[in-house]
């Protein structure tokens with residue numbers, strides 16, 4: 001090996017060793033707590049400053065200072081974060097969105113605090129702890145890595161750590177002190193962060209913004225190791241370090257050189273982009289992290305006050321007015337986050353990139369330096385920049401289609417860092433670039449007035465996006481993505497729309513910001529700003545345009561009136577505390593967490609009142625308006641005969657306020673009151689069977705009753721086979737759901753009922769077999785497309801949209817479903833008894849029985865031909881089940897094909913035309929309910 005190669009390899013190993021340290025720390029913290037610590041780099045920076053302070057400012061001995069920094073300050077900081085920030089969140093349920101925002105909050109807080117304490121400028125006198133030669137650093141990494149690996153595999157603590165990571169609650173039940181494990185994980189992670197910081201600081205710029213970001217770039221190493229395998233993390237870190245240094249030897253000519261230099265200097269960013277965008281996402285266990293909550297209605301007059309406050313700067317002059325110029329521009333940038341994060345529920349840490357691109361493109365277009373385009377006047381340049389940047393929204397929109405939560409946070413962060421490093425920081429893109437203001441708006445006052453006009457336009461655009469059909473679909477997607485798909489929402493297209501609109505708004509704001517500053521300043525669009533803006537919008541009400549205006553005023557005002565860093569520190573504190581205030585932005589999320597069968601055990605007083613009004617005095621059948629033909633004789637099983645369940649099935653879900661009388665002993669299952677066992681009504685309904693609501697109108701989505709109506713298509717499955725890894729969950733299943741019939745599937749837990757249901761609904765794709773709707777093969781059709789064809793479904797675990805009202809929930813179904821029928825919402829609400837005061841209540845917090853009706857109403861409003869119901873009676877009381885049965889019978893009588901997967905055999909007996917029994921992934925018996933269920937009852941014994 002030549003001496004140059006050798007030297008470069010050693011230098012690369014040195015950098016790689018520092019990255020490996022961070023990778024080890026990030027993985028251990030993640031394993032111990034489930035939190036990807038976004039503050040890792042900020043902790044590294046703080047520790048580097050502490051060491052420098054001890055040695056340079058106070059003149060303390062290096063090794064004493066290092067011991068204090070690494071063995072006391074760093075672990076102490078980690079333990080304090082665990083105790084005061086993350087433990088309270090995990091006690092509250094550990095919502096991944098909250099922990100993510102909290103860790104970004106800690107990042108922002110530490111960065112702001114460091115800027116306040118030590119000033120925003122860079123230091124070049126950080127003390128050298130380990131010499132630049134790599135052997136010492138490599139030895140540190142090797143010892144640490146080996147100790148951690150042995151510790152995790154061989155020690156009791158390691159076993160406890162793995163137990164906590166797998167299932168914190170189960171581990172606690174098993175006697176593990178999860179808090180101690182998490183505290184140790186945080187302390188160790190912070191120690192490694194501190195070590196990375198003090199090792200790196202002498203060789204890079206030590207400043208509050210640069211070092212944290214540099215350290216966070218190495219998160220790529222941990223992601224590449226799937227947040228799990230330490231050896232992979234170390235190998236990747238060392239490999240990238242060496243490759244990065246070797247790249248400095250290459251000197252291609254022409255355009256290749258600056259590009260190669262950029263790549264060579266930022267190989268960890270390239271790795272981050274690949275790891276975050278190309279590798280399967282981390283954090284798969286973070287189901288449905290949603291950083292947005294219910295939109296709190298702005299108090300009356302708040303908009304007027306905001307309007308007056310935003311007009312006030314027109315009366316200012318000089319420096320104050322010059323500072324105020326940033327507020328409308330930043331407001332527009334933050335509005336982009338209201339659309340993407342607040343309304344669409346998509347985490348976006350990369351908005352600063354779009355804002356920067358807006359400013360850069362505006363400057364290039366106005367200077368006539370944009371390739372292929374002529375020089376444009378400033379305002380036209382701004383408009384053109386918005387148009388050019390908008391499609392780039394797919395850079396983050398595309399990853400969002402298949403990612404959520406932590407994986408999406410990483411992907412958007414990676415894009416932000418990538419654009420910053422490969423575009424904003426490159427002299428070929430930005431050198432000598434200036435940015436003027438539009439002609440006639442050169443003075444601060446005139447420019448501020450122009451900004452207000454642009455802000456008003458942006459507010460109107462946001463209002464249009466958030467209101468109406470698109471706004472409701474966005475909110476539905478945010479509240480419950482699977483529920484939105486089931487309602488027919490085209491989720492991937494909607495995500496792209498959210499990100500493209502967000503990119504356009506951010507570009508507009510960024511361009512305005514650049515014109516306000518009269519320059520393209522890459523620092524103004526640094527990825528750290530992206531984190532700060534995200535945190536600011538989330539803490540001040542993600543789904544509130546007024547919150548965005550307030551956040552912009554706060555960010556600009558705090559930093560202008562005081563030392564730089566105050567705004568970040570304040571936002572950081574708020575972000576750290578955000579999940580802990582009842583009624584805060586996460587209230588709706590917590591409510592969403594309660595939306596499970598038997599979830600909200602105590603209805604709110606208002607909910608209880610509504611419920612009483614809807615159901616009448618207890619006990620008794622619920623007065624849910626149903627089809628005219630649904631008579632008392634059709635009222636389903638007698639109260640007191642319910643409760644028979646599939647042998648091996650799960651116990652009954654808790655019933656509501658109506659309670660449940662004891663089951664009648666010895667009663668043969670499947671003999672509903674008023675209907676002799678086995679005797680069924682005619683299955684094929686005539687047109688006259690169309691249910692009428694109280695006002696005589698046809699029920700929602702019904703077909704016009706004409707004699708010439710073609711036969712309705714049914715749903716059919718042939719030879720379905722589904723495998724989960726090596727396990728066969730469905731094995732050659734055939735099923736037909738004819739129009740006008742109720743088909744039921746029963747079977748013990750784990751039989752494959754839900755898997756079959758998912759195949760029909762489009763959420764699981766079989767490895768073999770076909771699903772047909774009429775003559776059409778729909779095996780590969782996604783869920784939302786099936787809904788639009790007329791195959792609607794409900795969920796075993798409720799999938800309503802908690803931040804939308806009952807009526808809006810139903811409206812989403814009507815707007816996205818098979819038929820666009822303006823009257824469907826009202827008719828469906830009436831049909832299911834939801835047209836009273838309850839229609840205007842947000843779904844969050846309503847009783848389970850009401851929410852089941854809301855979900856059913858949403859499905860019906862789409863005008864389905866096939867209705868798939870997964871345990872529709874779970875969590876309902878006897879009267880509610882009876883009312884549900886009446887509605888379902890009426891629907892079948894009207895020609896809808898119904899599938900009911902249900903454990904409640906009495907409901908099945910009273911409802912179904914044909915029952916299929918599933919066991920171990922196969923249908924083992926089929927027939928009329930009387931025969932099949934009696935046989936099942938005998939098999940179950942007395």
Ligand SMILES: Nc1ncnc2c1ncn2[C@@H]1O[C@H](COP(=O)(O)OP(=O)(O)OP(=O)(O)O)[C@@H](O)[C@H]1O
Pocket residue numbers: 724725727729747748749750751752753754755756
């Ligand atoms: N995503 C998955 N990955 C691996 N195995 C799965 C998955 N989903 C289901 N299974 C397994 O497939 C089998 C069938 O599950 P399925 O949920 O379809 O049964 P089920 O009859 O609906 O049960 P239940 O009544 O409890 O809902 C079970 O053994 C289950 O553990």
